[in-house]
Amino acid sequence: MSSKEIKDIGIVGYGVYIPKYRISVDEIAKMWHDNGPMMAKTLNVTEKSVPDLDEDTITISVMAARNALARADRGDNTKNNELLSKLGAIYVGSESHPYAVKPSAVTVGEAIGATPVMTAADIEFACKAGTAGLQNVIGLVKSQEIEYGLAIGTDCAQGRPGDQLEYTAGAGGAAFIMGTENIIAKLEGMYSFTTDTPDFWRREHARYPSHAGRFTGQPSYFRHTLSATKGLLEKLDLSIDDFDRVSFHQPNGRFPIAAAKRLSIPYEKLEDSLCVTKIGNTYSAASMVGFARQLDMAEPGERILICSYGSGAGSDAFSFVVTEEIISRRNLAPVTDDYIEDKAMLSYAHYAKHRGKIMMS
Amino acid sequence: MIIMTRKLVAENWRLEKARYALVGNFCKKCLGYHFPKKQLCLRCKTSEHLEEYKFKHEGKLLEWTKIYDPAKGFDFAGPYYYCIVELEEGIKITTQLKYVTDEGRLKYGMKVKLVFRRLFSHGNEGLNTYGFKAVPVY
Ligand SMILES: [Zn+2]
Numbered sequence: 001m002s003s004k005e006i007k008d009i010g011i012v013g014y015g016v017y018i019p020k021y022r023i024s025v026d027e028i029a030k031m032w033h034d035n036g037p038m039m040a041k042t043l044n045v046t047e048k049s050v051p052d053l054d055e056d057t058i059t060i061s062v063m064a065a066r067n068a069l070a071r072a073d074r075g076d077n078t079k080n081n082e083l084l085s086k087l088g089a090i091y092v093g094s095e096s097h098p099y100a101v102k103p104s105a106v107t108v109g110e111a112i113g114a115t116p117v118m119t120a121a122d123i124e125f126a127c128k129a130g131t132a133g134l135q136n137v138i139g140l141v142k143s144q145e146i147e148y149g150l151a152i153g154t155d156c157a158q159g160r161p162g163d164q165l166e167y168t169a170g171a172g173g174a175a176f177i178m179g180t181e182n183i184i185a186k187l188e189g190m191y192s193f194t195t196d197t198p199d200f201w202r203r204e205h206a207r208y209p210s211h212a213g214r215f216t217g218q219p220s221y222f223r224h225t226l227s228a229t230k231g232l233l234e235k236l237d238l239s240i241d242d243f244d245r246v247s248f249h250q251p252n253g254r255f256p257i258a259a260a261k262r263l264s265i266p267y268e269k270l271e272d273s274l275c276v277t278k279i280g281n282t283y284s285a286a287s288m289v290g291f292a293r294q295l296d297m298a299e300p301g302e303r304i305l306i307c308s309y310g311s312g313a314g315s316d317a318f319s320f321v322v323t324e325e326i327i328s329r330r331n332l333a334p335v336t337d338d339y340i341e342d343k344a345m346l347s348y349a350h351y352a353k354h355r356g357k358i359m360m361s
Numbered sequence: 362m363i364i365m366t367r368k369l370v371a372e373n374w375r376l377e378k379a380r381y382a383l384v385g386n387f388c389k390k391c392l393g394y395h396f397p398k399k400q401l402c403l404r405c406k407t408s409e410h411l412e413e414y415k416f417k418h419e420g421k422l423l424e425w426t427k428i429y430d431p432a433k434g435f436d437f438a439g440p441y442y443y444c445i446v447e448l449e450e451g452i453k454i455t456t457q458l459k460y461v462t463d464e465g466r467l468k469y470g471m472k473v474k475l476v477f478r479r480l481f482s483h484g485n486e487g488l489n490t491y492g493f494k495a496v497p498v499y
Contacts, residue, residue: 020460052459053438054478058491062381062477098479098489107491111381111477113415344462353437360436 009141010183010320011176012148013329015067016292017060018172018279018339021050023351025167031348032162039167044253048170048280050346050354051156055171056098061152062111064175065090067333068150069112071184072177075332087114087177088146091136092122093129093284095202095209096156108152118146126200127249128310129153130174130284135190135316137178148179153308155283160208161357168252170280172339174288184326185295185304188319191232193224200311211311220313221251225259228315229307236319240265243319244302247273247290249309251281256290272297278340284310293336298322369483373490380492383416383475385452396452418475420448422497425458425467434481446473446495457494472498 024047029036040046051060073083092105105120123129123136130153137149154173159165178187199220202209225248233240246269248256253276260270273290275282282289287308294304300322307317352358376397378384385396390410393402401408423445431439442458459476461467475493482489 052478054480054494056479056489058489059477059479062491066477107381110377111491113382113384344460 007180008183008186009138009178009180010186010323011295012179012182012184013068013070013072013177014175014184014292014295015064015069015071015333016172016174016285016289016336016339017063017067018282018289018336019049019051019055019060020342020344021052021346021354022047022279022343023050023346023348027346027348027351028167042254043167044257045168045277045280047278047343047345048168049172049282050351051171053354055156057092057094057096057154057156057173058098058104058107060156060171060173061092061094061104061108061154061175064152064154064173065108065112065150068175068177070333071329072148072179074182074329081113083148083177084112084114085117086147087150088118089137089140089149090114090118090120090152091133091150092152092154093125093131093133094122094154095124095126095129095283096158097122097124100204108150114150125314126310126312127155127251127281127283127286128308128314128316130288131306131308131316131318132310134176134178134288134318135192137176138187138190141178141180148177150175150177152176153284153286153288155285157281157283158208158355163208165209165211168276168281170282172279172282172285172289174285174292176288182325183323184329185298185320185322188303188321189232189236190316190318191228191235192314192316193228193231194314195224197224197311197313199313216251216311217255220311221249221255221309222259222262224313224315225249225307225309226262228317229263229305232305232307232317232319238303238319242303243305244269245272245294245298246270246305246307247287247294248307249287249315250274250276250290251286251309253277275336275340289336295322295326296330296335296337298326300324300326369490370488373488377491380480380490381477383418383448383493385414385416386411387414394450394452396448396454414450416452417449418493420446420454420473420475420495421470422458422467422473422495423447423453423469425461427464444473444495446475459494459496461497466499467497474498
C-alpha cells in the first residue's frame with residue numbers, strides 16, 4: 001500500500017458507552033448539607049453517571065469499541081473480520097486505568113478480536129488523553145503504516161467526597177475508528193496548544209485528584225480551548241461561521257457555554273454536544289462523547305469542530321466534515337441518547353458502594 | 362498462596378478468548394458448536410474439521426436464581442441473579458444476570474444480550490478477570 005496516494009482520512013466507525021447508573025447533584029448536596037438546586041444551577045449539571053460495581057475503564061472501552069466496530073463494518077459481519085485484521089493500532093486515553101502497570105488497550109484488543117498483529121498503548125493526559133490517542137492513530141493512518149486505527153477516550157472519574165469535583169466526576173467512553181474507506185466524517189485538520197499549567201493533578205497512589213480551584217478557569221481551560229480553536233481556524237483558513245456544530249471539553253455545564261460565547265459561536269451549534277448536564281464530566285471521554293452526539297444528529301455536509309482540554313494543560317482541536325455515509329451507519333449501534341436516557345438513580349449510600357468508598361475488609 | 366495466584370493467572374489467560382470474545386469452535390463435519398474452544402470435536406473425535414467460531418452476544422434466558430448469600434469475593438455484589446443462557450447457536454452458558462429490578466418481568470425464553478464486565482478482582486494487588494454477563498432485553 002506504500003505506493004498508493006494518500007487519500008482522505010476520517011472516521012469509519014464511532015461508538016459511545018455510558019453506564020446506566022446516575023446520582024443527582026441534589027442527592028450529593030444533601031449528604032454535605034450544600035444547597036442542591038443552587039449547586040446544580042452553578043455547575044449547570046443535574047445528574048452524573050456512575051459506573052456499575054463491575055464496570056471500569058476497560059469494560060467501558062470494550063463496549064464503546066464494539067459499537068464503533070458495528071458502525072465500521074456496515075452491518076456485515078464478514079467485513080468485521082476483514083477490518084479487524086487490518087486494525088493496526090489501539091490507544092486508550094484515560095486517567096483512571098484499572099492497572100498502574102498492564103495496559104487497558106490489550107484487553108480491548110483481545111475482546112474485539114484485533115490481536116495480535118497490532119500496536120497498543122495507554123495514554124494519559126488528564127481529560128484530553130482520548131484526543132491525544134486520536135492524533136496518534138491519525139498519524140499512523142496518514143503515513144500508511146496502518147489501514148485502520150482505534151482511539152478511545154474513557155474514564156471512571158473520582159472526586160474527593162465533599163469536594164466540588166464530586167458533583168461532576170462521571171463515567172463514560174467514546175471510541176473512534178479511523179481509516180481511509182467508507183468515511184463517515186472526513187478529517188480536515190488538527191491543531192494543538194500545550195503548556196505546563198498546573199491546574200489539576202493526581203500523584204501516584206493518591207486516591208483523589210487535587211485541583212487549583214478558580215485557577216482551572218481562565219489560565220487553564222479557557223486559554224487552551226480558545227487558543228487551539230483559533231489556531232485551527234487560522235491553519236485551515238476557516239472562520240467560526242463555517243462550522244455547523246462544535247463540541248468542547250465539558251468539565252461542567254458552564255465552561256463550554258462560556259467558551260462558545262467568547263468565540264461568538266451561537267448556543268445552538270454547541271447545544272447538542274452538552275451531555276455534561278445529564279451525565280457529568282466524563283473526563284477523557286467528554287469532548288468525544290459530545291462529538292459523537294453531534295454525529296448522531298448531523299446532516300451530510302455539516303462541518304464539526306471538536307476541541308478537547310486536558311489539565312496540565314493542553315487542547316487538541318479537529319475539524320471534520322460529515323459525509324453521506326452517516327445516514328446508513330449511525331443506526332447500526334446504539335446512539336448516545338439511548339445510553340443517556342436508559343438510567344437508574346442511586347442514593348448516596350449506593351453511590352458510595354459503587355465508587356469503592358465502602359471497605360469490606 | 363503464590364501457587365494459587367499462578368493457577369489463576371494461567372486460568373485467566375487460557376480462558377480469556379472465551380470470556381472476552383466468546384471464541385469457541387465449529388465442526389464443519391457434524392455442524393456442531395463447541396464452547397469454550399476444544400482441541401478435538403467431541404463427536405467426530407478429530408480436530409480436522411474444526412474452525413474457530415465467535416459466538417453472537419445474544420441468546421435466550423433458560424433459568425435464573427437469586428443469590429442471597431454470595432460466594433467469597435462476590436459479597437460486594439449481593440444479592441444478585443445467576444442464570445443459564447442458551448446462545449443463538451444452541452450452546453448453554455452460565456453467567457450473572459444484571460439489572461433485574463423486578464423479577465416478575467423475567468420470562469423463560471426471553472432475549473438477553475451479553476455485555477462486557479469485570480468478573481472478579483483478585484484482592485487489591487492481583488489480576489482483574491473480565492468477561493461476559495447477561496442483561497435482559499425487555
Ligand atoms: Zn464434529
